[in-house]
Amino acid sequence: MIELINVYKIYKVGAYEVPALKGINLRIEKGEFVAIIGPSGSGKSTLLYLIGCLDKPTKGSVIIDGQNTSTLNEKQLTELRRDKIGFIFQQYYLIPTLTALENVELPMVFKGIPKVERIERAEELLEMVGLGSKKDRKPNELSGGEQQRVAIARALANNPSILLCDEPTGNLDTKSGRIVMDIIKRLNVEKEVTVVLVTHDLSLKVYADRVVNIRDGVIYAD
Amino acid sequence: MLIELALRNLSRIKVRSILALIGIVIGVMAISSIGIFGESLKNVVLENFKDIANEIIVTPDYTHGYTSIDKRTLEKLERIPYADVIPIKSDSALVSYKDKKTYLTVYGINEKDVKMFELEKGSYKGCLVGSNVAEYLKLRIGSKIEIKGRKFRVGGILKQEARFDINPNFAVILPVKEFDDIFNKKNEYSMVIIKVKSLNDIERVKDYVKKVINRKESKVSVFEMKLIIDRINNIFNKMTLFFMAIAGVSLLVAGISILNIMLMSTMERIKEIGLMRAIGAYRETILKLFLLEALILGLIGSLIGGALSFLGGYAIDMLILKSAKYVFQPTSLLYVFLGISFGIVTALISALYPAWKASRLEPIQALRYE
Numbered sequence: 001m002i003e004l005i006n007v008y009k010i011y012k013v014g015a016y017e018v019p020a021l022k023g024i025n026l027r028i029e030k031g032e033f034v035a036i037i038g039p040s041g042s043g044k045s046t047l048l049y050l051i052g053c054l055d056k057p058t059k060g061s062v063i064i065d066g067q068n069t070s071t072l073n074e075k076q077l078t079e080l081r082r083d084k085i086g087f088i089f090q091q092y093y094l095i096p097t098l099t100a101l102e103n104v105e106l107p108m109v110f111k112g113i114p115k116v117e118r119i120e121r122a123e124e125l126l127e128m129v130g131l132g133s134k135k136d137r138k139p140n141e142l143s144g145g146e147q148q149r150v151a152i153a154r155a156l157a158n159n160p161s162i163l164l165c166d167e168p169t170g171n172l173d174t175k176s177g178r179i180v181m182d183i184i185k186r187l188n189v190e191k192e193v194t195v196v197l198v199t200h201d202l203s204l205k206v207y208a209d210r211v212v213n214i215r216d217g218v219i220y221a222d
Numbered sequence: 223m224l225i226e227l228a229l230r231n232l233s234r235i236k237v238r239s240i241l242a243l244i245g246i247v248i249g250v251m252a253i254s255s256i257g258i259f260g261e262s263l264k265n266v267v268l269e270n271f272k273d274i275a276n277e278i279i280v281t282p283d284y285t286h287g288y289t290s291i292d293k294r295t296l297e298k299l300e301r302i303p304y305a306d307v308i309p310i311k312s313d314s315a316l317v318s319y320k321d322k323k324t325y326l327t328v329y330g331i332n333e334k335d336v337k338m339f340e341l342e343k344g345s346y347k348g349c350l351v352g353s354n355v356a357e358y359l360k361l362r363i364g365s366k367i368e369i370k371g372r373k374f375r376v377g378g379i380l381k382q383e384a385r386f387d388i389n390p391n392f393a394v395i396l397p398v399k400e401f402d403d404i405f406n407k408k409n410e411y412s413m414v415i416i417k418v419k420s421l422n423d424i425e426r427v428k429d430y431v432k433k434v435i436n437r438k439e440s441k442v443s444v445f446e447m448k449l450i451i452d453r454i455n456n457i458f459n460k461m462t463l464f465f466m467a468i469a470g471v472s473l474l475v476a477g478i479s480i481l482n483i484m485l486m487s488t489m490e491r492i493k494e495i496g497l498m499r500a501i502g503a504y505r506e507t508i509l510k511l512f513l514l515e516a517l518i519l520g521l522i523g524s525l526i527g528g529a530l531s532f533l534g535g536y537a538i539d540m541l542i543l544k545s546a547k548y549v550f551q552p553t554s555l556l557y558v559f560l561g562i563s564f565g566i567v568t569a570l571i572s573a574l575y576p577a578w579k580a581s582r583l584e585p586i587q588a589l590r591y592e
Contacts (some may be wrong), residue, residue, distance in 0.1 A: 054500055054586040075504060082502020085562070093497040095591070097230035109223045110502040154501065 002051055002162065003029040007060035009046050020046040022217040024060070030161070030190040035184070037209035039200055043217040045166055048198045052085050052164045053077045054133075056117065065161070082110055086155030086193075088104075090167035092147040094139040100126060100150045101135040107157040125153035129183055145176025156193075163187065165197045167205065175182055181207055224507070228514040231487065238483045239519060242476070246523025247530065249473030250565035254527065255534030256469045257557025260462025262539050262548035267454060270384050273338075278305075278340040278427050279387055280414040283440045290410035291442060295435055299414055302430060304423050308335045308415040310388065313405045317394055319359040319367045319501035326355060327393045328369060329403025338392050340381040348377030349400070352391040366470060370404045386450055387415055412445040414442075424448060450492065466560075473564060476523075477572040480516055488512070495580050496588025512577030520569025525561040531558055 016059050020043040028034050038044045049055040053069050059076040062069045066085065072080065078085050081087075094103045104122035113121075129149035131142075139147050148168060156162060165184060169177030185207050188195045197204060205211050213221035223574075232239045257467035280299065282288035286319055300307045316323055342353060344363040351361055356379045356453050359367065366373045380390045401406055424446050431444050488495070495508055532549060539546045548554075 012449055049586050054498070054589070055584075078499070078502060078504050081500060087500055089497075089589070091493075093493060095227075095497070097227065097234055102226075105223065107500070107501045108500075110504070110507060115223075158502070 001030050001063075001065060002196070003061075003063040004047075004050070005061045007047075007050060007057045007062060009043070009050065009055070010058045019051070020217055021057075022034050024219060025218075026195060026212065026219065026222075028194060030194055031188070031197045032063075033197070033207060033209045034212060035197045035205055035210070036212045036214055037199060037201060037202065037205065038214035042214050044198045044200075044214050045176055047214065048166055048196060051162075053081050056127070064177060082107060082161055083158055084160050086160040086163045088148070088151050088155050088163065088165040088168045089173070090170035092139070092144075092151045092171075093145055094150055094154075095212055096139050098154075099132060099136050100142065103139070103150055104153045106146060107154060111158055121157065122153070125156055126150070129153050130179075145154075145179060148172060148176070148180050151182065152180065152187075154204050156187070160193070161215045162194045164198065165195065165199075166203075167199050168197070168209075169199070169201065223515060224511055225518075228511055228518055231491070231511075232515055232518060235483065235487065238457055238486070242479050242483050242519055243475030243523045243526075245479045246473070246520060246565050247279055247527040247568060249470070249568070250474040250524045250527025250561040251531045251534050252469035252472045253466050253564055254531030254561030255538055255560045256465045257462060257560060258531060258535030258549055258554045259538040259542070260458065260465060261551075261557060262535070262543055262546075264455065264458035264462070265551075266545075267458065268451065271386070271447070271451050271454070274386060274447040275451050276418050276421055276424075277387060277583045278416040278418065279445045279447065280416060280431065280442050281445070282412070283436075284442045286440045288441050290407070292410040292411075292413060295441060296411055296414060298435055299416065299431075301383060302416070302427060303417055305427060306417040306578065308332070308338070309411045310413045311398065311401055311405070311407055311409065311410065312412040312413065315369050315591055317355070317359070317367055317369050319361060319365060321341060322359050324355075324358060326388075328405075329388065329395045329409075329486065330398045330405070330530040331395055335372055336395060339395075342379045342381045344378035347377055348397070349374040350378045350380055350390075350395040351376055352380050352389075352393045353382045354391040355394060367394070368540075369396075372400075374400065374406055386447060387413075406503050422450065441486050452483070462557075468559075470564065473568050477568040479518060480569055484512060484516060484545045484573050485579070487515075488576050490578045491580075492583065492591045496585045496591070497585050499583070499585035500589065508583075509577045509581040512580050516564070516569045516573030516577070520566040523569070524565030527565055528558045528562040531561055540550075549577070 003193055004026040007021055007024040011018045011020055022048060036044045036047060051058055057068065066079065068079065073114050081121055093127060101122050103124055105118045108118040108121065123135060126132050131146060131149055134146065142150065168180055172180060181204065183197060187193045197208065244435065277574065280291065282290050295307050313328055314325055315328050317326045333346065336350060361367065361376050363376060365376045367376060374396065384391055417426055418427060428444055431442065435441055536546050536549045539549055
């Protein structure tokens with residue numbers, strides 16, 4: 001479960017203060033598929049990064065599975081991201097020097113999982129996203145859709161309960177985008193992974209159980 | 223996996239990595255080669271003294287009014303079981319040959335002991351002259367020199383030699399009996415050389431002299447040749463270190479180039495670093511990754527540099543000392559190890575700042591960096 005209580009995020013740009021989020025209250029239940037939709041600059045990505053513990057709120061609390069993240073130190077936040085949260089970004093962010101398999105292994109390397117177990121799980125995940133035969137390819141030898149599927153496999157490596165997706169189809173053609181979204185939806189349905197999806201693409205609404213509209217740092221429709 | 227990642231990151235910027243590697247190789251090679259050369263130089267100098275390390279020189283204690291060592295003292299010294307005792311008499315006299323004459327030191331040394339000098343020509347029989355004396359007076363084997371009205375046949379000419387106990391080059395050495403005949407110093411010795419069998423016995427001899435001979439008053443002073451060798455050792459070691467420090471500047475430059483490529487890597491890989499932090503890498507993991515990359519560069523560069531430094535040492539030795547016999551010896555290895563460890567440490571130190579900087583990146587800022 002994810003809970004945001006009166007969350008503010010204010011960026012300092014030189015002498016100016018730019019508010020990105022202004023008093024967000026949001027509760028996402030386990031297993032929900034929530035689409036956060038808003039135009040660019042609405043604060044939707046900021047909201048996602050706060051949930052993902054990549055950033056800290058200026059005011060208010062972000063509570064993940066009953067744990068108030070503002071009470072955690074840097075190391076505990078890192079562990080929370082590693083063990084409970086999977087990220088999927090618009091630009092995939094795969095490590096270019098590593099193969100698909102090794103990219104999927106990486107979160108498990110950080111967790112200290114033994115090599116044999118790591119490889120077995122990574123192969124299983126790549127199989128699941130339909131890339132079992134391309135596991136030894138480097139990212140530049142894969143198409144955009146395939147890279148994003150590797151990124152999904154990587155996001156699932158440590159069995160997270162929450163999957164955070166930042167415009168996952170933003171760089172993909174319609175067909176690849178659909179494949180990626182189908183995989184995400186399937187994970188949500190079959191494995192009860194909580195999915196928070198941030199997008200400005202209204203066509204993705206159909207995948208969500210719930211749509212949250214955000215504009216100028218406030219939620220105006222839920 | 224981290225090692226694998228580090229290796230691939232290095233091969234990603236192959237040219238830069240190789241340039242940095244070459245820097246380390248040159249730096250380590252410079253340091254170690256000069257270390258090897260310094261050690262060789264020291265050994266060449268010490269070669270002249272290798273026979274005297276175990277010598278103790280006993281002289282009369284002039285500060286207490288003694289101008290010679292008497293027979294009783296000598297007998298006491300001769301009683302030391304673990305040492306050879308060489309009594310030496312000396313005086314100076316006008317020595318002439320044909321129309322040339324000069325004042326020289328004349329030594330009276332037992333025939334069995336003169337073998338401590340090396341012969342250039344002739345034999346140890348009769349009167350021996352130093353090489354400078356032979357040259358100045360134009361002496362040959364068989365020449366008859368005159369000392370205090372008596373004629374002596376030159377039996378041998380000594381090799382040019384640098385010694386600290388006795389300088390044979392400007393001296394005439396006579397058998398003790400002949401010496402006594404002309405100088406009338408029957409039981410007076412100007413010096414006693416004690417050669418111990420083991421260097422550990424030097425302290426025992428000093429102790430013996432203090433307790434037995436100098437018990438009532440200080441009759442003799444004792445000087446161990448080892449002191450000179452220790453000092454030469456010391457000076458040369460310092461000199462070698464000084465030259466190595468100068469060579470170390472090249473390693474410093476190599477270090478700066480590592481700093482440079484690591485800083486560039488940090489900026490180029492900023493999104494990767496952000497990503498790794500986002501998916502669960504600790505700050506320390508990022509720090510480790512960058513240090514690992516530097517360590518690999520340092521290790522490879524230093525090992526190559528260390529191996530090549532034998533070549534460098536060989537070249538410098540041949541160039542300056544005209545001999546490479548001291549290049550491959552255990553102490554050279556010490557300098558090679560020193561160079562290698564400096565190389566590795568330099569690489570690590572240079573990477574500290576970039577690694578720290580990379581590890582301090584906030585994941586969100588790194589990911590959003592444009």
